[in-house]
Every structure is written in structure tokens, then in C-alpha cells.
Amino acid sequence: MLEARESNATDSETAAAAISTTPARYFNRELSWLAFNERVLAEATNANYPLLERLRFLSISGSNLDEFLTVRVAGLAGQVRRQIEEISIDGMTPSQQLAAIHEEVLKLERMQQDAWKDLKRLLAAEGVRVIGEERLGHAGERWLKDYFLEHIMPVITPQAIDPAHPFPFVANQGIGVLFSLTRIADDAPVMEMVLIPSALSRFVRVPGEEAIYISVEDLICRHAAQLFPGFRVNGHGVFRILRDSDIEIEEDAEDLVRYYRTAIQRRRRGLIIVLQLQGKFDPAAEDLLRSQLGLDRALVIKTGGLIGFSGLSAIADEDRPELKFEPYSPRYPERILEHDGDCFAAIREKDIVIQHPYETFEVVIDFLRQAAADPDVVAIKQTLYRAGKQSAVIAALIAAADAGKSVTAVVELKARFDEEQNLLWASQLERAGVQVIYGFVDWKTHAKVSMVVRREGDSYRTYCHFGTGNYHPVTARIYTDLSYFTADPKAGRDAGRLFNFITGYVEPKRTELLSISPISLRATLYEAIDDEIAHARAGKPAAIWAKMNSLTDPELIDRLYAASQAGVEIILVVRGICCLRPGIEGLSEHIMVKSIIGRFLEHGRIWAFANGAELPNRRARVFITSADGMSRNLDRRVELLVPIRNKTVHDQVLGQVMLANLLDTEQSWILEPDGTYERVGETENPFNLHRYFMTNPSLSGRGASLASGRKVPKLSLRRGNI
Template structure:
């Protein structure tokens, strides 16, 4: 155990033995470290790669996801901390760690995680090989296989790569972010002189290449290059080689005085590709001289060096997951289209007019969100559409619908968020296309991200106009909607429509609403609204009434919100939290958080729904409970530095669907759940007398979204009930 962990452990003991609440409130150890909590989340993702209940290619996919997650974490979060260390910024994190202490602990944990990834890959490679999906390296193939590899290399690879001598006459080449290269130690046969050559692998080349044949065989691009050194270096003897990979600082810092945000982002994206190296990964037995060369030329400062005999770049394994072997994958799932909309002959506006609708993706089709805009674009009575766009993907039907609406003469406004990390370039492209079609494109605030997911359609009806709104917990992204669980809420509630207008005026004209009727908007009123609801539960507990808080989110890191939940726990409020990712709240500490339970759900779908529910004086779940869906997580950035919305579920049907189905199912899940212990360790929920898998439950039961005639036909959703004491 290192010094930092020892300090944290000793403070944990002090917490557990203390009864002085005023002292508890001042201890940094009442919080978990944010970065270490994220790494614990990625450990849970990685654990699914060893889950023997999953098909092999799905296990491989989880390994790939864990690699992609870790890359982004290193390029953004760790790069930021390393930058603080370089600039000698001694900003203390909420758990009391200095940047240098945090960086040391993170590096140690990342190296441990990488070891587990390599072990998982070694096992999966063997099991996949037994199942007829081989990943080869330098082992020989039959004559036909060897001939195909040579032909493929000469036809598709040889002309694309550029070997470069490394000597005083040749400047050291630039290695791009996430770039992979191979250093070769050679001897020129003509004069026995040593030569060092580098081959950088262009990002346009596939990470893995499939060798034709009934039995699948894959080879990495670096291994394919190394098998063909005689083609690349004729007249040279190869003494050895080493594969390396570079990760660079990829965060974009916003300058508040940026005069042209679009121009600033176009140049910032280019700068990001040349950021400081924060990780150097080395594969194979590197020649010491070659390793020293890389270290010196890449300008490593506070960078993490990772050495392995396995593979580098786990995210690239996603290519193999596409192998056409259905028996090695999850059984295909086709989302249902909302039945109540079908009962209105597909007229979404008629269905919404009848009653509010809540839809849960991916169990119910994201196509209904697209159809909402498509129908608006083609409806002669629709006069205006307003839409926020955070992430929309590369092939976006949403963008097409907005363009069609503008070309049909409707007033269309799109708030395009340029600061959506790693989607900045795509969003610039969408903004350009929208503007050319006549859409009024707004980029929002310079220093706040517009993260709210809102779509608003104004339709001429009778003597006036009616406003239809869509509020989502996830992005308007058709690809992620297939694997992220999110809620879409459609309403024609006039109060919600008026608030949506206020929200868009705030974003587009900086007109801060003095008040709202139903929506809570950050950074104005969302935090105060949450505090108001928490304080009501504290008051109910003090008065002897039932008091409880149920919440579901992706991350919980804001210290003020955590302290408010600690206050509620100390008052006797029963709190159950489902936090998929980072959780800095320490549950189960006597005198501080003994009434707080935290769990994380990791499974086939990525849990992304954000819900808050407050008991309001009755046992949960109940009809009186205050229930909200939101685009915001429990993070300072969401509450203070982003434009977010929180929407109350006032309609009885959608209220019960969100609370008694979605929220309760997450609390009841046993097969995909991990419990957070007071020491920060996550323990997988063991076997249960009443096993429950929330993903399977929603995949096999009728739609949430106004089941209409399906209820009369007997296809009812089984009623869930809370087994108190078993969660």
C-alpha cells in the first residue's frame, strides 16, 4: 500500500470511529478520489471481459471498450493533472491529494489495470482460437495464407507506409496522437553498418486485417508490417524491432476572450493533435538505444511509460468484434416502436396531444425521435422548430430532418455545441451544412456547454399555436441510442412549452429567465431545486414522516451535493443511488452516510438515464413522490458550468413508468450490479434467491410508452415490488 492509500485508509478508520459530525464534515476522506473512482469504474467494465455468461465476441467488445475508455481518460483527465504538476499548481482535490500525489496513484493504478487487460486478452485470444477466430502474430500459415498476406501487403500497405531512417540527416518524425509506429534495428548487408528505421502506421490503415477463409484469422497491422520486412528493407538484416504507441494531451481549453469561437475551435483541433505526450506504450523487447531515442525525442515530461509483451491499443480489437459469428454474440435485439403512436396511425402529434409519452431507449426505437422531427418538417401547420445538438453522430437523420424543415420554409433554430469533446470537428461540419440550408445556427455560451437535450416544435392549431416538446436524458445520436439506456419524454404541456421558449431564449440571446413554471435549468435553478427537494426530505424525516431519495446518474462528484446527501443521511433519510461511473460519495459510514446505499449497473447496455425521485412523505415508491428526469449528472460542471434541464414527471402514467419501472428495476437488479463499499471497493452482487436482470426485463416486456390496446390483450408488464432489506 502506498503512502497516499495509507493516509486514506487511516482517515477512513477515523471516520468510522468518530461520532462528531462537525469533525466529519471537515475530513477530506469523506470523499473518494475522482480519478481513482473512474478507474474503479473501468475495472468493472473490464470485468465483463471475463464474464463467462457472455458470448466470446461480446467479452472481447468489453475489453475493447475498456481500452477506449482508458485512452480518453489518459488523454484528458490524466493529461490535465500532469499539466498541473508541470506548472507546479498545487490545487488540492476534494479527497485531499495534491496533483503529484494523485498522478502517482493514478499511474500505479493504470499499470495494474493494463496488466489485467493483458491477462484478459491472453485468455480471450486462446478461447477465440478454440472457437475458430484466430488472431495470429508471426506464426507461419499455409502456402495460400502466406501468399495472400504478401499480396495484400504489396497491394494495400507498401505504398502507404513510409520507412524513415533515424540519423542526424533526418529529423525525428512527428508521431500523431494515438499513433502507432515500429522501430527497426537493422544491419546494412553491404557494409555491416547499423541502421535504425521507423515506420509510422497511417491512421487510414485498418488496425486489424482479416485473412480470407471459412475459419476467421486476423492479424494486426503492425504484425503484418513486421512479417514483410524483406519487402520494406531489401539488402538489410533485421536484428529486432519494437512497436510503440503514443497518447497526447487532447483536452481543449477555452479562452474566454476568443473572438470567433468557430475559428478558435478549428485551430484548437489542430493543436490537440500535437499535444504533449502523456503516455508512451512499448511492445516487445525494445532495443535500449531505441527506447532512449523515443524517450528523448518525444519530450517526455511526467509521462507514463507502459511496457508489455502483449498488444497495445486495445480499442482496436473492436474490428474483430464485427466477425460474422452470431453464436459468439448476444442474441440480436430489435427495438419496439411505441405502440400508442402506432394506434394513432403513426401521428406523433396526435399521440402526444392525447397524453404525455415516455420512451426508454434502446428497448424502444429512437426512430420515434427522428420521426417527431420528420413529421414536423413535412407538416404544413408547423411553423417553427428549435433543437439542441450536443452529439448527433456522423450519419444523422436528425440533421437531415432539420435541413428538410428549413428548406420547406419553416423557422428552424439549431443550438450546436462546439465544445462536445471529440465531436467538435463533426459538429463544425453539421453547423456548416445547417447554415447553408437556411437554419439559424447558434453556438451558445463561450464558457458553458449546452448539454440540455431539448427539441421544440410550434404547430398552428385552431385559432392559435401549440408547442410540442421532447426532453431527453441522452444525445440525439442514432448509434449510441442503440446501446445507451436513455429516456425520451414527449409533452404538449403548455407550461413546459413556455419554459422551453425561455430556455432557448437564454441560450440564443443570453436572456436569463427570472422564473420558470416546471423546468429547472442549470446553472440557474437546477442546483437550488435539488437542494429544496433534499431539504424537504430532511424535514419529513425530522417530523417522523417517511423520507427517502432515489437517484440514478452516471457520475456523482460535486462536493456540495454530496454533503447535502450526507446531511440527509444523518437526518435519517433513506438514500439509494445508482451511479454507473464515478462516485466520490463514501456510503455506509456511521455518523455520516450509514443511510446511503450506492450501486453500479454494468451490462449489455450502457446505463445513461438520469433520474431523481423524492418520497414526499410516503413510502417509496408512491404516487405522491416528486420524480424528475434530467440531462445533468451530479457533477459541478453539470450544475454550475453547463446548460442543463430537469423535468418533473407530472403526468401520472409517465410518473409511474419512470419511478415504478425504470428506477425500481435498476434498484432490484442483481445480475449486473456492483455494490460500493465504505472503503471504495466495489463488490459484485452475488447469487440471489430472486435473481433479476433489468436489461432482460425490459427487452422481454411490452413498451413503457402508453401500451394502449396491448394491455387489453393481456400483454402486461409484470409489476415490480421493492424487497426491502434485499437491495
């Protein structure tokens, strides 16, 4: 028996040694993303969720997949076309990745169709019907016909497909219908195409107490006789295309604003990446479509069900409260209310951290509004990555400029799919007198910072807001993020250095508190990991807890492998892509990875290092950051890593937020060594992270109520239960 054990140990060591130096120690980034979207889709089948929320998850999975295909898959297809053999970290060529991705996408699409079939049936039982060819009563049919004639027919344009008519351009995410017709007068076959304008609603609701919806493409097919008088309709097929939507920055772009304005136009005409076909296409019509669209390396998906799942969000908005999550109203920080709403007085008293969406994003808006109105405020500096379409942040900055304050806004033009909106905001800010900076050509400015300089007595005090999420009031209601307010002079001086770096390319020689990417953030993380390795080797408790959206950087992953091999206990909460392979004996057996998918989208980024004692502890080194564990964040973006030193804030971030993420069982998935994710099953003590924070106030920001006896259930970690 002893010999057998020694043999097994030797085998596992050999296997670990073999994998530790090969690409097999990493998961493929793209396949990991598809696994993430599969977890999102799984929520559409979650019987614990209300039906319309399940439908929303299906819609989100569709929207996610569209973006993945038009950006990530488009990039790989471009590499194949240009014969670029760039090997992924897991050892695959672009063509190998495309083949594997196509297989997984087809599997995911089948799962989406199955989920839609079930949801459609369940919703119909609750009085929310989506019809196709089904007939309604006389009044319903009359209304559909009138709606088609009055609202649809005037804006669509049938086009014959023949040598006399050039093949029409189909926009990205464009939907069209191809009709096979016979002209009754001479029995001649005719092919007609109808492209559906994006201005039309994807689903039309029939008036009445019962919610009856029909897709605009089904409505058009239903009334083909009105559209083509004098023709016999032999068949039709609905199609949808996705185009390459990525924007590549040219190093010699002299005018970044002009470059982006033209690049956005080019994106709308990018190469076709996916062709989706619905229904029984006439073979000749399908051949015509394929040849005319000029497909090259494109994925063709045929389905008998729905195409364009993202459009289901319109139905998910149906006014049926009993089929949705109970409404939630975020809290306003009590400590700020105790100072009569004066944000600066509250921050001056003590640092404060706000956790969105449980605590309102309105406090961030108020911070800027008060700065704009305060006669003692002399300057405001602000980064803007994604601010949304109706941004109170922009309004506050304009108001500050109108009040004569010095206002600087760093607007990131390279925020994917928000480029056009950000150009609009930049133009409005400039007209108001705001100094608008576009940052670096090669690097995105992804750090989330507000800096307010206020005259107090004979000196100036700098107030800072550091966030893990965007200054976006809509996403702040559904993304979990941290907003940290401080008047620490070191933080203020470092924030000033950061803005000088962005606006004037003045690289700081040193910082007092903050770590900045791409200058020092990676080095700070490595130093903290190496310290834990040293603690483990010295026989002291050694642990790392981290929370992020994605982990793909091979160097950072290898550093975590080294920590695991030294005996450091590591728990990672990675919502999306994770290229680290956990649980491999001799390589990563001390690493556990979980993903949380639930009512809110986990978006905050936190790092915690034990520092010689069991986590959680008061001595632990705790950081919040705008950066994920990706090469682009660490090397090609301007990011911030902010240490948390205030006792109360430290306790909240580590002992509440981070610990609650680790304890969650009801919304958690565990990453297995083979790359699959398993949902955490029934447990003796179930815990729901989101429910906990919706029903319990946080530590930071509670002010005098901390001493009022109003108790919050204290979280504790039982070793071995995670």
C-alpha cells in the same frame, strides 16, 4: 457490556465527526473513474457473455482508458508542469494524484493483458484466431505476403533515424515500429522507423472460412525483409503514443468557430502523455525514442502483449452470430401506431415517455420529420450536443428549413471529440437556412430539447421533447435513455424561455415547470433533499432514489450526507465516477451506492423523492434530467430538470425504470466504504434489468393495449433486499 457498547458508540461517533469535516469523506474522482473502467473490463471475463461480446468489452475498456489518459491525466500533468497546486476534493495534490493514477493504470493494463490472453485462447478454440509470428500454410503465407506488397508497402514510409533525418512527428494514438538493422554491405548499424498510417485497418483478416486476423504492425514486422532489402534485421519494437487531447476555452475567444478549428489542429500535436512499448526494445533504440519524443511527466508502459486494445473492436465485428448477443429489435410505441403514426395526435392525447433502446429512437426522428412536413408547423427549435456522423435529425431540420419553416439549431461546439463533426453539421445547417446558434462561450449547452410550434385552429400549441441522452441514432441503440414528449403549455413556455436564454442571453426571471442549470437546477434539488430531511425529522417516511452517470460535486454530496444523518434512506445508481463514500456510521450509513454494467450502457438520469410516503408511491416527486451530479453540470452547463406529473409516465419512470435499476442483481456492483466495488453474487431471486425491459413492454406508450389484458410482470420492492 453496557459500558463497552457505550464506548464503541462514542468511538464511532468520534470517527464519523472526524471524517465528516475532512477530505477523507470523498473518494478521488480519477481513481473512482479507474475503478469504473475496471468494472467494464471485468465484463471481458464474464463467462455468461458470448465471446465476441467479451472481446468488445475489452475494446471498450481500452478506448475508455485512452480518453481518460489524453484528457484527465493530461490535465493533471499540465498542472504539475505549471506548478499549479490545486488540491482535489479528497486532499491530494496533482503530483500525488498522478503517482496514484500511474500505479492504477499499470495494474489495469496488466489486467487487460491477462483478459486478452484468455480471450485469444478461447476465441481460437471457436475458429477466430489472432496470429503474431505463427506461420500459416503455404497459401496463407503467400496471401499475407501479397497483401503486404500490394496494400501495406505502398502507403508506409521507412525513415532512417540519424542526424541527417529529422525525427518524424507521431500523431495522437499513432503506432510505429522501430527496427534495429545492420547494413550488410558495410556492417553499419542503422535505425529505421515505420509509422503506421491511421487509414490502414488495425487488423487484417485472412480470407477463408476460419477467421484469422493479424495486426498491421505484426504484418509489417513479419515482412521486414521485403521492406529492408540489403539489411539484416536484428530486432524491432512496436510503440504507441497518446497526446494531450483536451481543448481549453479562452475567455477572450472572439470567434468560437475559428477558435475551435485551430484548437482541433493543436490537439493533434499536444504533449505526449503516454508512451506504450511492446516487445523487446533494443536499449539504444528505446533511449533514442525517449529522448526524441521529449517526454515530460509522461507515463511509459512496457508490455509483452498487445497495445491499443480499442482496435479489437474490428475483430468483435466478425460475422459469428453465435458468439454475440442475440439481436434485439426495439419496439415502436403502440399509442403512436394507434394514431396512425401521428406523433402530435398521440402526444396531444397524453404525455408519453420512451425508454431507449428498448423502444426505438426512430420515434424521435419521426417527431422531427413530421414537424418538417406538417404545413401547420411554423417553428422548430433544437439543441444538438452529439448527433453522430449520419444524422437523420440534421436531415429533418434541413428539410424543415427547405419547407420554409423557422428553424433554430443550438449546436454545441464544445462536445469533446465531436467538435469537428459538429462544425460540419453547423455549416450544412447554415447553408440550408437554419439559424445556427453556438450558445455560451464558457458553458456547454448539454440540455436535450426539441420544441415544435404548431398552428391549431386560432392558436398555437407547443410540443416538446426532453431527453436524458443525445440526438444520436447510433448510441441510442446501446445507451439506455428516456425521451419524454409533452404538449403541456407550461413546459412549452419554459422551453421557449430556455432557448431565449441560450440564443439571446435573456435569463428567465422565473420558470413554471422546468429547472435550468446553472440558474435554478441545483436549488431545486437542494429543496427536494431538504424536504426529505424535514419528513425524516417529523417521523414520516423519507427516501431518495437517484440514477446518474457520475456524482462528484462536493456540495451535493454533503447535502446527501446531511440527509443520511437525518435518517433519509438513499439509494444511488451511479454507473461511473462516485466520490461519495457510503456506509460510514454517523455520516452515510443510510446511503447505498450501486453501479450497473451490462449489455447496454446505463445513461439515463432520474431523481425521485418519497414526499412523505414509502417509495415507490403516487405522491413521490419524480424528475428526469440531462445533468449528472457534477459541478460542471450544475454550475457550468445549460441543463434541464423536468418534473414528471402525468400519472402513467410517473408510474413508468418510478415504478418500472427506477425500481428495476434497484432490483437488478445480475449486472450490479455495490460500492463499499473503502472505495472498492463488489459484484452482487448469486441471489435467491436473480433479476436482470436489461432482460426485463427487452421482454416486457413499458407502461407509457402502450395505448389501448394497457386494457387488453396483456400483463407485464409487476415489480415490487422487498425492504432489506437491496
